[in-house]
Amino acid sequence: MQKKRLAILGSTGSIGTQTLEVVRKHPEAFEVEVLTAQSSVKKLIEQAIEFKPNVVVIGNEKYYREVADQLEPYHIKVYAGSEAICQVTEMETIDLVVVALVGFAGLKPTLKAIEAGKPIAIANKETFVVAGEIVTNLAREKAVNIYPVDSEHSAIFQCLAGEFHNPIELIYLTASGGPFRGKDKTFLSTVTKEQALKHPNWSMGCKVTIDSASMMNKGLEVIEAKWLFGLKPEQIKVVIHPESIIHSLVQFEDGSMKAQMGLPDMRLPIQYALTYPNRFRSDLPRFNFADYTKLTFEEPDLETFRSLTLAYEALRIGGNMPCILNAANEIVVHSFLKDRIRFTEIPDIIEKMMQKISFIPNPTYDDYVNTDIETRRLTQELAG
Numbered sequence: 185m186q187k188k189r190l191a192i193l194g195s196t197g198s199i200g201t202q203t204l205e206v207v208r209k210h211p212e213a214f215e216v217e218v219l220t221a222q223s224s225v226k227k228l229i230e231q232a233i234e235f236k237p238n239v240v241v242i243g244n245e246k247y248y249r250e251v252a253d254q255l256e257p258y259h260i261k262v263y264a265g266s267e268a269i270c271q272v273t274e275m276e277t278i279d280l281v282v283v284a285l286v287g288f289a290g291l292k293p294t295l296k297a298i299e300a301g302k303p304i305a306i307a308n309k310e311t312f313v314v315a316g317e318i319v320t321n322l323a324r325e326k327a328v329n330i331y332p333v334d335s336e337h338s339a340i341f342q343c344l345a346g347e348f349h350n351p352i353e354l355i356y357l358t359a360s361g362g363p364f365r366g367k368d369k370t371f372l373s374t375v376t377k378e379q380a381l382k383h384p385n386w387s388m389g390c391k392v393t394i395d396s397a398s399m400m401n402k403g404l405e406v407i408e409a410k411w412l413f414g415l416k417p418e419q420i421k422v423v424i425h426p427e428s429i430i431h432s433l434v435q436f437e438d439g440s441m442k443a444q445m446g447l448p449d450m451r452l453p454i455q456y457a458l459t460y461p462n463r464f465r466s467d468l469p470r471f472n473f474a475d476y477t478k479l480t481f482e483e484p485d486l487e488t489f490r491s492l493t494l495a496y497e498a499l500r501i502g503g504n505m506p507c508i509l510n511a512a513n514e515i516v517v518h519s520f521l522k523d524r525i526r527f528t529e530i531p532d533i534i535e536k537m538m539q540k541i542s543f544i545p546n547p548t549y550d551d552y553v554n555t556d557i558e559t560r561r562l563t564q565e566l567a568g
């Protein structure tokens with residue numbers, strides 16, 4: 185078997201490290217060609233020494249010397265800067281680009297990789313939220329496959345195996361409800377970042393954990409699903425499923441529903457994105473019915489968790505509105521983590537930005553970039 189050569193963008197984050205865990209278990213199948221990180225120098229160097237990529241990129245240029253010096257004995261090429269992250273995706277020797285970057289930063293390298301005809305395994309939902317239309321159009325034009333890593337979208341993708349010619353009636357994205365499920369607004373106005381960072385089922389990075397607590401994560405996933413599976417907003421439902429065993433469902437036109445299940449562990453959807461259409465053996469813990477005598481479901485509380493409502497609204501409006509939603513959210517999440525705003529101000533400020541920033545119905549790539557910059561600047565002023 186020919187080894188699949190991977191470029192892992194964002195290798196030191198939660199998804200990046202778990203991707204490398206999958207690679208470590210299957211040295212016969214994968215080879216690491218490129219690793220990139222923004223500023224986690226120590227971790228990047230450790231990873232490079234273990235996985236011996238050809239090229240390493242450190243996003244923050246001030247760390248270039250340190251990384252280059254330490255990797256010199258290993259004959260690993262080192263580059264720096266965000267432009268270099270984009271350029272390495274075009275390398276001849278890459279078979280699959282894993283986009284494990286967080287936020288708007290994922291967009292440009294993803295477009296570059298698609299432009300170069302590289303298949304993509306994508307964990308970066310913000311890329312679809314910001315510019316889903318541009319990304320999917322370019323992928324179609326270049327006949328590039330995009331494999332979802334997000335667990336819900338991987339679930340839908342797995343349910344669709346063998347069904348791609350059958351129209352989807354609806355999909356249900358499941359949501360755990362996060363740490364504040366069942367709480368009211370008064371409670372939410374007092375929560376601390378420590379409480380918000382304690383997710384009941386999933387172990388994830390900071391940004392997505394706060395997004396899960398506010399339910400913005402599900403909102404972003406609704407928009408991501410629209411573009412990945414070509415659906416209308418009304419075909420995408422959210423259902424709260426606190427046990428996180430069913431990772432999402434597809435309902436077909438005959439009324440039949442397919443669900444994908446398993447213990448919540450990101451290594452599974454990551455591995456499927458790397459091995460599709462095959463399934464490799466894994467030694468992850470298996471589901472045991474005795475541990476879950478019932479699985480429960482409830483409607484999301486759209487009054488309390490307004491971020492989800494705002495995401496649906498942005499999706500329906502279209503244009504650059506999801507881009508505004510995303511940029512404002514990235515800033516307010518950061519401000520909340522710095523104790524500068526209350527948890528309940530997260531949707532309040534996002535909503536203000538959605539009203540304030542100029543709406544563009546048919547944005548170009550540059551419009552998205554400008555919308556992102558402008559929204560960040562104004563949100564910063566409010567949430568500083």
Ligand code: MG
Nearest residue numbers: 334335336405
């Ligand atoms: Mg998810």
